[in-house]
Amino acid sequence: MRLASTKTAAILCGGLLLAVSVPASAAVDAKLLDMLKANGQITAAQYTELQTELANDQKEKQIARQAQQETNEQIAATAKKTNELSTFDQKLAWAAKTQFKGDVRVRQETVKVEGSPNNGGKDKDRQRLRARLGAFTEINSQVDSGIRIATGSSEDPRSTNVDLDGYFVKKALWLDLGYIDYHPDQIKNLHVIGGKMLQPWVSMGDVIWDTDVNPEGLALTYKYPLGSSAELFGSAGTYSLKDNVNGEGVQFRNDLRMNAGQLGARFSVTDNLKVTVGGSMYAFQNDEDSRCPTAGSVACLTPQETILNTVAGNASEYRLYEGFSQVDVGGLAVPLSFYGQYVQNTKATDSDKDTAWLVGAKSKVFGLNLDYNYRDIQRYAVVGGFTDSDFAGGVTGSRGHKFKVGYDIDKNFAIGATYFLTKADYSSAPNYRDAKVNTLQLDAEAKF
Numbered sequence: 093m094r095l096a097s098t099k100t101a102a103i104l105c106g107g108l109l110l111a112v113s114v115p116a117s118a119a120v121d122a123k124l125l126d127m128l129k130a131n132g133q134i135t136a137a138q139y140t141e142l143q144t145e146l147a148n149d150q151k152e153k154q155i156a157r158q159a160q161q162e163t164n165e166q167i168a169a170t171a172k173k174t175n176e177l178s179t180f181d182q183k184l185a186w187a188a189k190t191q192f193k194g195d196v197r198v199r200q201e202t203v204k205v206e207g208s209p210n211n212g213g214k215d216k217d218r219q220r221l222r223a224r225l226g227a228f229t230e231i232n233s234q235v236d237s238g239i240r241i242a243t244g245s246s247e248d249p250r251s252t253n254v255d256l257d258g259y260f261v262k263k264a265l266w267l268d269l270g271y272i273d274y275h276p277d278q279i280k281n282l283h284v285i286g287g288k289m290l291q292p293w294v295s296m297g298d299v300i301w302d303t304d305v306n307p308e309g310l311a312l313t314y315k316y317p318l319g320s321s322a323e324l325f326g327s328a329g330t331y332s333l334k335d336n337v338n339g340e341g342v343q344f345r346n347d348l349r350m351n352a353g354q355l356g357a358r359f360s361v362t363d364n365l366k367v368t369v370g371g372s373m374y375a376f377q378n379d380e381d382s383r384c385p386t387a388g389s390v391a392c393l394t395p396q397e398t399i400l401n402t403v404a405g406n407a408s409e410y411r412l413y414e415g416f417s418q419v420d421v422g423g424l425a426v427p428l429s430f431y432g433q434y435v436q437n438t439k440a441t442d443s444d445k446d447t448a449w450l451v452g453a454k455s456k457v458f459g460l461n462l463d464y465n466y467r468d469i470q471r472y473a474v475v476g477g478f479t480d481s482d483f484a485g486g487v488t489g490s491r492g493h494k495f496k497v498g499y500d501i502d503k504n505f506a507i508g509a510t511y512f513l514t515k516a517d518y519s520s521a522p523n524y525r526d527a528k529v530n531t532l533q534l535d536a537e538a539k540f
Contacts, residue, residue: 194225240269248300250481296416297450322359338381364423408472409439440472447471461498489517
């Protein structure tokens, strides 16, 4: 009897140990409970207790499953949202890498030309507006692109001004820039630019090029550092002016083109003395076939506009060689820069009228930006359709002074005044020589 009791106790203990030793995560099997109860290995009270524990365990598992399902759904929703945001971000990636730049300039301009009364409308007392807006985008690490629109009263490449005139009529907008700039990672500081672009060459004056002229074609620019205090720079390009200018066919060889090259260097002589020197060549192809059929046209190569267009048959051909330099002096009470350029047209029809030169100086005094230069542009020295449109009415065969002063009132907002005191060989009536052309410009300009 004692032995039987001991055996029964062992079975009961074994059953209890089995039941207790089942991990909560595995749950107590309901069938096992029934077997233990049927064999008498657990009491009714123990059976009820374990059954309650089983129910609680199942309830906890169900809650855990629901929580896990909700978590999985949340993860899936978050992943979907993240993927959607990623796609959205990719679509708007260009916006993050795009800069919008522009400016608005309001000008009061007074032009006085000696000659016949009112000089056929050449005398001016007018208000003018220039507005430009551009978008410049980093396409990827090797490619940039830019477009810009600007106001303008005509197709003249030298001006984006429009007169405030015409009974509040709307003002025209033109495509001023549109280019692609490829700068490969393998060759640092090399840029290959195609389209209508900013001038890719360095200019120390506006004898050859008005600052508003944006050439069209293909250009390469490159900078090569020489240590920490010097660098070489250069550019080369071929630019389109007129398709099939000679009327002999659509081949490339019949186009009016300009081929250009430039090489220069910047270096520091001392910490307070920096020098820039360089040379350029601008050669026009098929320019002997470019003649202005009517007065006032700018879509041709002539020594200058208007009056000389009536005798366009005398127009020269052009191969321009330019030398330029600038010296920047620091360590003084005020900064000081001297600059200049010299140009010769080796294909001029008159070798006595084939050169142009400019010398000038810049400084900043009491917050005033000061700039002065003097120039002499002989009749066939440069292309009249591209030279500074404000100097002497925009014609060659001219000489005189340019004074400019500017003041920054606040960030990105400035006022300024420019005065041209010039004399031109042909700027008034056809038979009137050596006319004085004096121009005053008062500007207010905001940039953004």
